[in-house]
Amino acid sequence: MPDRPERAVPGWLKTALELGPVVLFFLGYLYLKDESYAFGGTEYEGFIVITALFVPLVLASTAALWWLTGRLSQMQLVTAILVTVFGGLSVWLNDERFFKMKPTLIYALFAAVLFFGVWRGRSYLAMVLSEALPLDHAGWMILTRRMAWFFVGLAVANELVWRGMSTETWVNFKTFGLPVAMFIFFFAQARLMKAHGLDDKG
Numbered sequence: 001m002p003d004r005p006e007r008a009v010p011g012w013l014k015t016a017l018e019l020g021p022v023v024l025f026f027l028g029y030l031y032l033k034d035e036s037y038a039f040g041g042t043e044y045e046g047f048i049v050i051t052a053l054f055v056p057l058v059l060a061s062t063a064a065l066w067w068l069t070g071r072l073s074q075m076q077l078v079t080a081i082l083v084t085v086f087g088g089l090s091v092w093l094n095d096e097r098f099f100k101m102k103p104t105l106i107y108a109l110f111a112a113v114l115f116f117g118v119w120r121g122r123s124y125l126a127m128v129l130s131e132a133l134p135l136d137h138a139g140w141m142i143l144t145r146r147m148a149w150f151f152v153g154l155a156v157a158n159e160l161v162w163r164g165m166s167t168e169t170w171v172n173f174k175t176f177g178l179p180v181a182m183f184i185f186f187f188a189q190a191r192l193m194k195a196h197g198l199d200d201k202g
Helices: 011-032 046-069 074-093 097-119 124-129 137-164 167-187 190-196
Strands: 036-039 042-045
Touching: 011 046, 011 167, 036 046, 042 046, 046 074, 074 097, 097 124, 097 137, 097 167, 124 137, 137 167, 137 190
Parallel strands: none
Antiparallel strands: 036 042
16 A cells, blocks of 8 residues: 555544554454354354454554555554454354464564564664654664564463463453553663663753
């Protein structure tokens, strides 16, 4: 999807478009988790039905973000593609495991990209967050290594949860656990940001 001229949009609207599909997925799952529906002679559990609704919702919100802001990050594009592929496989094959694998692959891919950048002496994380977090090069390299390992941890955690726990536990983990873990991670980087922040160095 090519970039359009970048435009500013209200922060609440951007947040709503980014988080709205996840919140609606959670609410839809709570409503449909104990239901099953027959389509074309095949029985589908509520999780599969809400996944089928979630995929076009993510694509619509991603398209709206592009239309309103004029750009999409590579992370947003990759997420939309993997949601479509693995959500589509879950619905097509009537197997929820494919959708549950999706966060693992997203985090593993992001970790691999960040590690590759570190190996080349570059911080691909800086390309995404440099406007929000003005750090020097050393700071970005440290944060990138930490973020890469953090993504590895998230990928492993997702595998442990979806393979060893109930679907309801996984949905709660995905909806609340992953965002909270991300918040805690960045909160824990306060000392790094203070030591390597460009503003602090004048």
